[in-house]
Amino acid sequence: xxxxxxxxxxxxxxxxxxxxxxxxxxxxxxxxxxxxxxxxxxxxxxxxxxxxxxxxxxxxxxxxxxxxxxxxxxxxxxxxxxxxxxxxxxxxxxxxxxxxxxxxxxxxxxxxxxxxxxxxxxxxxxxxxxxxxxxxxxxxxxxxxxxxxxxxxxxxxxxxxxxxxxxxxxxxxxxxxxxxxxxxxxxxxxxxxxxxxxxxxxxxxxxxxxxxxxxxxxxxxxxxxxxxxxxxxxxxxxxxxxxxxxxxxxxxxxxxxxxxxxxxxxxxxxxxxxxxxxxxxxxxxxxxxxxxxxxxxxxxxxxxxxxxx
Amino acid sequence: xxxxxxxxxxxxxxxxxxxxxxxxxxxxxxxxxxxxxxxxxxxxxxxxxxxxxxxxxxxxxxxxxxxxxxxxxxxxxxxxxxxxxxxxxxxxxxxxxxxxxxxxxxxxxxxxxxxxxxxxxxxxxxxxxxxxxxxxxxxxxxxxxxxxxxxxxxxxxxxxxxxxxxxxxxxxxxxxxxxxxxxxxxxxxxxxxxxxxxxxxxxxxxxxxxxxxxxxxxxxxxxxxxxxxxxxxxxxxxxxxxxxxxxxxxxxxxxxxxxxxxxxxxxxxxxxxxxxxxxxxxxxxxxxxxxxxxxxxxxxxxxxxxxxx
Numbered sequence: 001x002x003x004x005x006x007x008x009x010x011x012x013x014x015x016x017x018x019x020x021x022x023x024x025x026x027x028x029x030x031x032x033x034x035x036x037x038x039x040x041x042x043x044x045x046x047x048x049x050x051x052x053x054x055x056x057x058x059x060x061x062x063x064x065x066x067x068x069x070x071x072x073x074x075x076x077x078x079x080x081x082x083x084x085x086x087x088x089x090x091x092x093x094x095x096x097x098x099x100x101x102x103x104x105x106x107x108x109x110x111x112x113x114x115x116x117x118x119x120x121x122x123x124x125x126x127x128x129x130x131x132x133x134x135x136x137x138x139x140x141x142x143x144x145x146x147x148x149x150x151x152x153x154x155x156x157x158x159x160x161x162x163x164x165x166x167x168x169x170x171x172x173x174x175x176x177x178x179x180x181x182x183x184x185x186x187x188x189x190x191x192x193x194x195x196x197x198x199x200x201x202x203x204x205x206x207x208x209x210x211x212x213x214x215x216x217x218x219x220x221x222x223x224x225x226x227x228x229x230x231x232x233x234x235x236x237x238x239x240x241x242x243x244x245x246x247x248x249x250x251x252x253x254x255x256x257x258x259x260x261x262x263x264x265x266x267x268x269x270x271x272x273x274x275x276x277x278x279x280x281x282x283x284x285x286x287x288x289x290x291x292x293x294x295x296x297x298x299x300x301x302x303x304x305x306x307x308x309x
Numbered sequence: 310x311x312x313x314x315x316x317x318x319x320x321x322x323x324x325x326x327x328x329x330x331x332x333x334x335x336x337x338x339x340x341x342x343x344x345x346x347x348x349x350x351x352x353x354x355x356x357x358x359x360x361x362x363x364x365x366x367x368x369x370x371x372x373x374x375x376x377x378x379x380x381x382x383x384x385x386x387x388x389x390x391x392x393x394x395x396x397x398x399x400x401x402x403x404x405x406x407x408x409x410x411x412x413x414x415x416x417x418x419x420x421x422x423x424x425x426x427x428x429x430x431x432x433x434x435x436x437x438x439x440x441x442x443x444x445x446x447x448x449x450x451x452x453x454x455x456x457x458x459x460x461x462x463x464x465x466x467x468x469x470x471x472x473x474x475x476x477x478x479x480x481x482x483x484x485x486x487x488x489x490x491x492x493x494x495x496x497x498x499x500x501x502x503x504x505x506x507x508x509x510x511x512x513x514x515x516x517x518x519x520x521x522x523x524x525x526x527x528x529x530x531x532x533x534x535x536x537x538x539x540x541x542x543x544x545x546x547x548x549x550x551x552x553x554x555x556x557x558x559x560x561x562x563x564x565x566x567x568x569x570x571x572x573x574x575x576x577x578x579x580x581x582x583x584x585x586x587x588x589x590x591x592x593x594x595x596x597x598x599x600x601x602x603x604x605x606x607x608x609x610x611x612x613x614x615x616x617x618x
Contacts (some may be wrong), residue, residue: 079467200509201611215613218606290599296525298607302510302526305517 001025002162005071005093007064008078009057011131013141014043016103016147018055018076022170028059028067030093035062037137046134046229047141050171069095073163076113078104082271087116094120103127103147105258106273107188109283110157124180125149126187132261148187150180185230186237187246192275192292193222194202196299197258205266207254216246218291225289229278232285236238266306271299310334314380314402317387318366320440323352323448325386325456327364331479337368337376339402344371354497355387355443356450357565359480380405382472385422386412389582396425399599403429408468412436412456412569416497417590419461430468433489434458435496440506442569453585455482457496459489462601479537494539495546498554501584501601502531504568505608512573525555527600534598538587580608 006017009029013195021027031038042056061067074093078084094117101123102113110124126149130142149164151157156176167174177183178248197219198204210216220242227237249255262269279296282289310335315326330336339345348561351365361481370376383402386578403409403426407491410432411422419433435458460466465485476483506528521527529551534550535544539588559566571578588605589596 007408069450197607197610200607201614202511204610204614208610211610211613214606218603221602291603294527294600295605296524298506298509299522301517301524302508302515305510305513305521 002072002166004028004073004075005030005064005067006057006075006077007020007044007089007093008076009038010077011139012103012127012129013029013077013135014045014055014076015050015129015131015145016127016167016172017057017139018043018045018053018139018232019050019170019172021165022050025166026058026196028061029057030064030067030069031057031063032062034133035060039138040049043137043139045155047145048103048143049141049145057151062091062095062139064091064093067093069093069098071095071098072078073101074098074161075101075103075105079268079270080104080106080109081268081270082272083268087113090117092224096120099123099163100205101125101163102152104273105191105270106277107184107192108277109273114152115244121233122152123149123160123163124184125181126183127189130255142304146175148177148180148183150177150183152180154179154181154280162203170249176210179235181233182230182235185226185235185239188230188278189226189237189242190249190275191225192226193219193295194249194259196271197222197293198257199210199258199263199269199302200295203256203260204252205251205256205260206249210246210250211283216250222295225282225287225292226278229282229287229289232287233281263302263306269299272305311475312367312379312382313337313382313384314339314373314376315366315384315386316398316402317385317398318347319386319504320442320448321412321436321438322384322386323354323364324356324359324438324450324454325384325476325481326366327352327362328479328481329475330357330364330366331359333477334475335367337374337380338366339370339376340366341371341445343377344369345490346439352448352458354448354450358426358450358454358455358596373398373401373405377483378402378407380404380407382410384410384412384469385408386607388577388579389413389415389418391581392577396422399426400539405426407575408432408472410434410472413582414500414579415586416493416501417586418582423461428499431461432458432464432469432472433461433493435489435492437496438553439564455484457486457489457492459486459492461489463488463490464552467566472531488544490542491539494542494544495550496585497533497539497583498546498551498559500533502528502604503558503586504578505565505580505584505604506531507566508572508578508611509604509607512565512569514565514569515558515561515562517557520557520562525559531600531604534591534596534601535587538591538594538596539596541596570617573609577616578608578612580605580612584608
């Protein structure tokens with residue numbers, strides 16, 4: 001038996017927490033906004049992958065302080081935002097033997113946590129999922145639903161294998177990777193292009209973004225800039241992957257990115273984690289990324305209008 | 310006495326037509342959408358520059374065919390859109406002695422007209438004005454209100470002087486320029502940056518576009534790309550002009566570009582004339598404009614979503 005604490009049980013945390021709980025291991029959650037409803041009724045989850053079911057966490061807490069330390073895995077599933085101190089969110093729950101797991105978006109999001117908890121094992125996980133909170137305690141899983149997971153900065157440990165095995169047993173595809181940073185760069189191809197582009201012009205779905213050959217060439221150009229940064233960082237990406245990704249996205253039904261949904265609902269957007277960190281890595285490694293620079297500048301203008309400081 | 314025909318009497322055409330009419334020279338208009346109201350009541354114009362007044366054209370026509378030829382000056386004030394055949398709009402009204410005047414936005418918008426009317430004198434005029442149609446036959450002049458005018462491709466002729474003098478006599482500042490193409494490139498600094506940026510993110514006004522130092526650096530970078538194209542085309546622009554333009558825009562009250570207003574109202578946008586022609590000139594002259602490429606690609610996506618073809 002291993003014990004799990006999910007910190008930040010929004011849609012992503014509730015979904016993956018419910019998957020872990022299927023293994024009959026105790027899964028507790030820290031859940032601020034829907035605390036009362038979740039404490040009383042759990043999460044009502046609609047999922048084509050896991051079925052429609054209710055996820056009743058072992059314990060529901062308002063904060064990590066309330067949860068206390070002593071969990072084998074402390075899983076952080078919040079958004080990565082400049083105003084969120086992730087180390088502070090984790091600290092009360094991280095014991096000497098706790099494995100920290102980040103199921104979060106972005107590039108270069110681990111160093112801050114690795115520095116804050118130098119003696120704990122750190123797993124980094126990339127979620128491929130479309131899941132949303134439809135109401136208080138109501139989670140709707142729309143599509144995809146898999147994890148790509150490895151130790152930070154690289155490698156696969158028994159703790160990582162154990163974590164992945166729990167997911168796989170529950171029916172959630174979970175791939176272990178020796179090079180999780182490289183996997184994040186591959187995810188960034190999609191994330192750092194479609195997310196910012198989708199908020200420009202109001203809201204553009206994938207069909208509006210890839211409508212013409214010129215549109216596709218533009219997205220491809222931005223992806224090649226990301227690949228150049230990834231290569232300079234030691235994680236090369238093939239041109240074929242870029243072509244495959246564009247073709248696959250064209251093959252999907254029109255899809256709104258998570259950033260577009262955040263924009264539409266006036267919620268904070270993960271611009272820094274998803275795109276800003278790519279641009280900063282490019283600056284550090286002296287890779288020219290004029291298209292990404294433009295997307296970043298424009299996304300920041302949109303954010304500044306949405307959330308005046 | 311000179312006679313004038315304004316083709317495309319929207320807000321810009323009505324405003325400048327009313328200015329010409331102050332000189333007591335006959336000004337007729339071709340006015341499609343508000344024909345009945347304008348025929349009956351003229352244009353009700355509110356203007357801090359010309360005063361609130363009614364402009365009753367000498368004649369109001371539904372089309373240039375109806376107007377016929379015989380005007381000294383045939384003035385085109387429509388938007389420049391790919392779907393608008395400007396030569397066809399002009400043709401019925403252009404006689405052997407007619408001077409054609411374009412009061413229109415954009416770069417490289419004259420060659421098509423010069424080629425269609427090789428034997429007519431062609432004046433090219435750049436309007437600095439914020440003026441809008443507030444209702445049927447209702448024109449509201451908000452700010453600015455001047456013309457910069459020259460012969461195409463360059464020079465100043467008696468016909469240009471005569472046209473400018475008529476404006477000046479009516480109280481509208483009208484500057485003659487030997488190099489109207491260079492003047493268009495200078496105008497493009499603002500037009501080809503603030504217009505497309507303003508439609509990204511929904512609608513951004515000038516304050517949202519220039520909020521932070523990073524925002525200003527981004528706009529400056531785009532303007533320097535335009536200056537590089539202008540220089541390659543033989544019309545150099547100083548760096549000081551760019552700084553002055555950004556400072557002046559920051560000094561103005563928050564302002565929505567004409568493209569932003571068109572976007573908000575679901576009207577066609579002058580993306581090709583204002584930005585596409587800059588990008589195409591850059592390609593022809595092999596000047597790298599990655600920021601403009603990004604703005605153009607994104608603006609086309611927004612247009613494609615707004616006006617599915």
